[in-house]
Amino acid sequence: MPRPDWLIADDYVDTELGTLKTGKEAEIRVLERTSLDGARRHLLADKRYRPKTVSHKGELEALGFTTAATFRNDVGYREGRGPRDSRGRRAVANMSRYGRQLVRADWVGHEHDVLLALWEAGVPVPYPVGTDRQTSVVQQYLGDDDGAAPRLAQARLGPSQLAAAWDQLVDAVRTTTRAGWVHADLSAYNLLWWEEQVWVIDVPQAVDLHAATNGYELLHRDVVNVCRWFASRGVDGAEDPDAVLGTVLG
Numbered sequence: 344m345p346r347p348d349w350l351i352a353d354d355y356v357d358t359e360l361g362t363l364k365t366g367k368e369a370e371i372r373v374l375e376r377t378s379l380d381g382a383r384r385h386l387l388a389d390k391r392y393r394p395k396t397v398s399h400k401g402e403l404e405a406l407g408f409t410t411a412a413t414f415r416n417d418v419g420y421r422e423g424r425g426p427r428d429s430r431g432r433r434a435v436a437n438m439s440r441y442g443r444q445l446v447r448a449d450w451v452g453h454e455h456d457v458l459l460a461l462w463e464a465g466v467p468v469p470y471p472v473g474t475d476r477q478t479s480v481v482q483q484y485l486g487d488d489d490g491a492a493p494r495l496a497q498a499r500l501g502p503s504q505l506a507a508a509w510d511q512l513v514d515a516v517r518t519t520t521r522a523g524w525v526h527a528d529l530s531a532y533n534l535l536w537w538e539e540q541v542w543v544i545d546v547p548q549a550v551d552l553h554a555a556t557n558g559y560e561l562l563h564r565d566v567v568n569v570c571r572w573f574a575s576r577g578v579d580g581a582e583d584p585d586a587v588l589g590t591v592l593g
């Protein structure tokens with residue numbers, strides 16, 4: 344399997360440099376990875392999920408779970424997500440401590456797997472360097488020693504950069520769709536701008552376009568969201584979400 348050429352693949356030491364962002368579900372810490380001979384180094388972003396505090400059934404369903412009784416008919420189940428054994432399914436349905444751990448582990452493993460699938464398909468996403476499949480996804484850090492890449496929403500792009508970002512984004516959504524995935528939370532807050540390139544991040548909620556019952560609906564919502572953002576900044580082509588959806592699916 345191909346790996347990025349910047350990645351230190353032999354023995355290394357990781358040093359935690361600090362917390363970059365604290366989000367709704369997770370916090371992002373910056374790691375410095377150094378080869379044992381000290382000759383090579385690069386930074387990494389470690390996304391660490393807090394124990395999932397699922398409080399109501401709607402949230403649970405959004406995660407791809409439902410109660411034990413109807414689990415078999417659930418989209419998440421058909422997509423192979425969620426615990427397969429009856430103990431795990433019961434724990435999730437009851438939202439016990441163990442159940443919440445299972446939900447978080449599902450979320451973490453899914454984010455890693457989607458990042459890898461998208462990276463392999465050629466979507467500009469941070470390369471997933473590793474995961475414990477319980478709490479953490481270590482990934483390519485977008486930024487440098489002076490700071491992390493800004494979110495698109497904060498990047499203050501000029502008109503020609505905005506036009507370039509739009510083309511890159513439509514390309515990224517097309518590649519994602521062709522690979523059979525829907526981001527499902529696409530916005531200027533989950534896009535980073537680094538080295539004149541748009542990067543797609545934050546994918547734990549991504550769904551299989553064809554297997555999820557609402558796959559096309561979520562794709563439509565993603566497209567409408569980003570169209571609105573770019574159209575309000577005067578970018579040509581962003582004013583017609585249906586045309587963009589046609590391009591993406593075409």
Ligand SMILES: Nc1ncnc2c1ncn2[C@@H]1O[C@H](COP(=O)(O)OP(=O)(O)OP(=O)(O)O)[C@@H](O)[C@H]1O
Pocket residue numbers: 363364365366367368369370371388390469482483484485486491492493494532533544545546
């Ligand atoms: N690989 C990365 N490189 C650089 N910065 C990153 C990376 N991943 C995440 N970040 C920063 O951390 C923030 C939160 O990451 P992410 O969106 O994945 O988590 P989240 O829990 O959904 O947070 P939020 O609630 O803010 O959306 C991002 O908006 C971005 O600023």
Ligand SMILES: [Mg+2]
Pocket residue numbers: 366532533545
């Ligand atoms: Mg986010």
